[in-house]
Amino acid sequence: MWWNNDTELMFFGGAGEIGGPFCAGLRGKNLATLIDCGMEAKREKALRLPDFAAMKEYFEPTHVLNTHGHLDHVGGEAALIRNGIVPRQFYKSVLAREFAPIHGEDTIHITIRNWCQELGITPRQLFEKLNGPRADGEHLPIDWEMLCTQIMSGAAQKILAAEGFIGENCVLPFGFQDLRDLEYLSETVTAGKPFKIGNTLVTPYNVGHIMDALGYLIEVGGKRIFFTGDFSREATGYELVKKLDPGVIGPVDVLVINTTYACQPLEPFKTVSERFRSDLAADMAAGRRVVACGFFVDRGAKVALEIEKADLAEYLHVDGKVRDGLSIYEPHTGKLTGIEKYFVSDKEDNRAQLVRSRIKNGQPAIYLVSSGMGVEGSLSNNYIGEHLHDPNAVIYRLGWCEPGTPLDDLSIAAQNGRVVNWRGQFTKFECGVRSYQFSAHATSAEIAQTIKDFHPKTTLMVHGAPRRLEQFKKENTDLPGEIVIAENGRPYKLF
Numbered sequence: 153m154w155w156n157n158d159t160e161l162m163f164f165g166g167a168g169e170i171g172g173p174f175c176a177g178l179r180g181k182n183l184a185t186l187i188d189c190g191m192e193a194k195r196e197k198a199l200r201l202p203d204f205a206a207m208k209e210y211f212e213p214t215h216v217l218n219t220h221g222h223l224d225h226v227g228g229e230a231a232l233i234r235n236g237i238v239p240r241q242f243y244k245s246v247l248a249r250e251f252a253p254i255h256g257e258d259t260i261h262i263t264i265r266n267w268c269q270e271l272g273i274t275p276r277q278l279f280e281k282l283n284g285p286r287a288d289g290e291h292l293p294i295d296w297e298m299l300c301t302q303i304m305s306g307a308a309q310k311i312l313a314a315e316g317f318i319g320e321n322c323v324l325p326f327g328f329q330d331l332r333d334l335e336y337l338s339e340t341v342t343a344g345k346p347f348k349i350g351n352t353l354v355t356p357y358n359v360g361h362i363m364d365a366l367g368y369l370i371e372v373g374g375k376r377i378f379f380t381g382d383f384s385r386e387a388t389g390y391e392l393v394k395k396l397d398p399g400v401i402g403p404v405d406v407l408v409i410n411t412t413y414a415c416q417p418l419e420p421f422k423t424v425s426e427r428f429r430s431d432l433a434a435d436m437a438a439g440r441r442v443v444a445c446g447f448f449v450d451r452g453a454k455v456a457l458e459i460e461k462a463d464l465a466e467y468l469h470v471d472g473k474v475r476d477g478l479s480i481y482e483p484h485t486g487k488l489t490g491i492e493k494y495f496v497s498d499k500e501d502n503r504a505q506l507v508r509s510r511i512k513n514g515q516p517a518i519y520l521v522s523s524g525m526g527v528e529g530s531l532s533n534n535y536i537g538e539h540l541h542d543p544n545a546v547i548y549r550l551g552w553c554e555p556g557t558p559l560d561d562l563s564i565a566a567q568n569g570r571v572v573n574w575r576g577q578f579t580k581f582e583c584g585v586r587s588y589q590f591s592a593h594a595t596s597a598e599i600a601q602t603i604k605d606f607h608p609k610t611t612l613m614v615h616g617a618p619r620r621l622e623q624f625k626k627e628n629t630d631l632p633g634e635i636v637i638a639e640n641g642r643p644y645k646l647f
Contacts, residue, residue, distance in 0.1 A: 159183070159372055159646045161408070162210055165202035166190060166224065167614045167638040170412055171554050174225050174615055175202035176379070179211045180372055182350050186216040186239070187368065187379050187408075191227030191259070191325070193527045193554070199259065199325050201228045204235045206641055213237065215349050218244035219381025220365035221251035221449045230256050230326035230334045242338045243347075245356075247364035249338050250480045251449055256331040258473055260300055260324060262529035267303075267322035269529070269575075271312065275299065281315070282308055297328040341366070343394070357401055358394035360384030361592045362450035363481070365393075369401055375647050376404040378606065382615070383410060385598040386421075393592075398605035406646050407608035408638075411616035412552075412593045414624040419589050428455075428548075428588045429462035432518070435546055436467050439516045440584075443539055444548040445532040445559055447524040448473035451550055451590055453481045455520060464518065472531035473522040514544065524551055526559035528575065533558055539583050540574060546584035551591060563587055600628045603635075610646065612638040 159180035166174030166188075173190035192200040207213070216239050218226050226248055232239070244252070261275075268275050279294045282302050302308045303322050341347065343366060346355040352372045359367040361382040370377045383396045435442055446452040452474035459468050470478060523530040536558070539545035553560035558574065565572040566585035572578070594602065603611050610633055613621050621637045638644065 159375070159377075161406075161612070161644045161646055162206075162642065163614065163638055163640045164204070164207050164210075165192075165200075165228075165640060167640045168616075168618045169640075170615060170617055171224055171552070172615075172640075173200055173202050173228050175207075175228065176408065176614070177207060177210055177213060178370065178377070183352055183372060184211045184214045185349060185352075185370075186213040186232075188219055188225040188381070189216055189228040189232050190222075190224040191231065192224055193523070193525065193557070199263070201231050201325060203641065204232070204237060207237065210643070213239050214241075215239050216242045217354065217368050217379075218242065218248050219359070219367065219379065220245070220362055221248035221255075222362070222382070222447070223255055223449075225381065226252055227255050227259065228325075230330040233330045233333050233337075234326040238333075239337065242334065243341045243354075243356075244338060245342075245364040245366055246340050247480065249335075249340055251477070252338070253331055253335065254448070254473060254476050254480075256326065256334070257296070257328075260326075260328070261296060262527070263324055264296075264299065264303065264322065265529040267319070270319050271317050273317075278308065278312075282311060300324060300327050358396065360386075360393055360395040360594075363393050367396065369404070373647070375406070376402075377406040377408065377646065378404045378608075379408045380410050380602070382412065382593060383602075384592055384594050385602065386595075396594075396602065398602060401606070403607045405609050407603060407606045407611045409599065409602060409611060409613055410593075411599050411613045411621060411624065413591070414596050414599055414613070414616050415620040415627065416596065418591055418593070418595045421590070424588050424590055425458050425461075428458055428590075429464075431586060432459065432464055432548075433462055436464055436516045436518070439514070439544065441514075441516060441539065441542070441545045442518045442548055443532065443535045443545065444518060444520045444550060445524050445526055445536070446474060446520060446522060446550045446590075448477035448522045450477075450592060451524060452477045452520060452522060454590060455550055459518060459520070467516055467518045468520060469517060470520045474520050477522075524549075524559070525553040525557040526562070527557055536562070537574065540572075540579065540581040541583070543582040546586055549585065549587040551589055596624065599624070600631065603628075603631050607632045609633045610636065612636045612644065614638045 162177045164175040166172040173192045174188045176187040178185045264275055268278055279299050280292055304327055309321055341356050343356050343358045346353055355369045356366040359365050361384050367380045385395055446455050519535055521532045521535050523532050526532045526536055536547055549559050549563050562572050571580050625635055
C-alpha cells in the first residue's frame with residue numbers, strides 16, 4: 153500500500169497507443185486501484201498484456217474498476233490473477249461481468265487452436281493423443297478445461313515431444329480456474345450509485361460508447377478525478393446507450409480522457425448505417441454471400457439491428473461469439489427478440505448444416521461472425537478464408553482493426569493489387585471487400601468539448617496516437633488547464 157500523501161497515476165498499457173491493453177494504476181494514501189486491465193490481440197498470434205512486472209514494482213492493487221466489456225479494457229483481468237496479483241474486488245457493470253467469461257474462454261480456445269495449427273494437428277487430435285480414443289472408435293468431445301490444464305502443466309508438450317512434434321510451447325495467459333476466481337471476486341456496480349473503496353468515494357457514470365459502459369469519478373483528498381473510459385457524446389446505434397453528460401458530473405480537478413479519434417475523420421453513424429443497409433440490400437439482390445466481421449461486444453448486436461432495419465434478416469446467420477453476445481444483450485434490450493432463430497447451432501443436424509449448404513449452393517446469405525479483426529484462430533478468419541477465392545462473396549469490415557491484423561491486411565490489399573498474406577501464404581483473392589466505420593467513440597470535436605465542459609486543471613489524454621494528439625493540442629489552444637499526452641510506464645503526480 154502507498155502511504156505517501158501524494159496521489160499518483162501510472163499507465164501499464166494503452167496510454168500512448170490505440171487498441172493497446174489499457175491499464176492505469178492510481179495510488180495515494182490508502183489507495184491502490186487499477187482502472188481497467190485489458191488485453192490486445194496481435195497478428196503474430198501473441199496476446200499483449202499490461203506490464204505486470206512494472207505494476208508489481210509500482211504497487212499492489214487492491215481493487216479494479218472496469219469501464220466496459222471490450223477486450224482491450226477487460227481481457228487481462230484473469231491474467232492479472234494468474235500473475236500473482238490478486239485484488240480484493242473487481243468492479244464492473246452487469247454486461248461487462250457477463251462478457252468476461254466469454255472473452256476468457258475464447259482467448260484460451262484461440263490460443264490452443266493457433267498452437268495446434270503450427271503443429272499441424274487439430275485440437276481434437278491433440279485431445280485424443282493426450283486422452284486416448286474412445287473404445288467404440290467414436291471421437292471424444294473436447295474437454296477444453298482438461299486440455300488447458302494438460303497444456304499448462306506441461307503434460308501435453310511432453311507427449312508431443314516424444315512423438316516428434318517440434319514447435320514452440322503453447323503459452324496460455326490464464327486458465328479456467330483463474331476465470332472462476334475472477335468471477336468470484338467480481339462485483340456489479342450501477343451508474344449513478346456511489347460506493348466506497350476505503351475512504352475513497354467512487355461514482356460510476358454512463359459514458360455512451362456501448363451499452364453499460366462506465367466512467368468513474370474518484371474523490372480523494374478533496375480532489376475529483378474522472379476517468380472517461382471509451383466514451384461518446386452522440387448516438388452510436390442504440391437508443392438505450394446513455395451518453396456522457398459532463399453537466400451531471402460537474403467540474404473535475406483531473407480528467408483522464410480516451411482520445412482514440414482525436415484529429416481523425418469519423419463518419420457520422422447515420423451515414424454509415426444508411427450506406428451499410430443499401431450495400432447489403434444490393435449484395436443480397438445480386439445473390440452474393442457476405443461475411444460480416446463484428447466484435448461480439450456491441451458491434452455484432454448493432455449490426456444485427458441494422459440488418460433487421462433493412463428487412464434482410466431472412467438472410468442472416470449468426471455464429472460464434474456474436475451469437476453469445478446477442479444472447480447476453482437480448483434480455484437487457486428487448487430489441488432482439490426472435491433473432492435467435494438466425495443463430496447457427498453447433499449441432500450437426502441443425503442450422504450449421506444449412507449455412508454450409510448455402511455456401512455450396514451459392515445462395516445469398518449474411519454470416520455475422522467474430523472477431524472483428526479476423527484474428528487467426530477465430531471464426532471470422534475461417535469464414536474469410538473459405539470465401540477468399542469466391543468472386544461472388546464480399547467481406548464486410550465493420551470498424552477499426554489493429555494494424556497488421558488479417559482483416560486490416562485484406563482491406564489494404566483490396567486497394568493495392570489484391571494479393572494478401574493469408575495464414576503465412578501470399579494469395580491473390582477474388583472476393584470483394586467493403587469497409588464501414590461503426591464507431592462508438594467520440595469525435596475529435598467532442599473530445600475538445602468534453603475537456604471544456606469538465607474544465608479540469610489537468611487533462612491526461614490516453615488511448616490515442618501520439619502524433620494525432622500533438623496535432624490535437626496545436627489545433628485546440630483554447631482548452632482549459634494543462635494538457636498532457638500520457639505515456640506508459642511514467643508516473644504522474646496528480647496532487
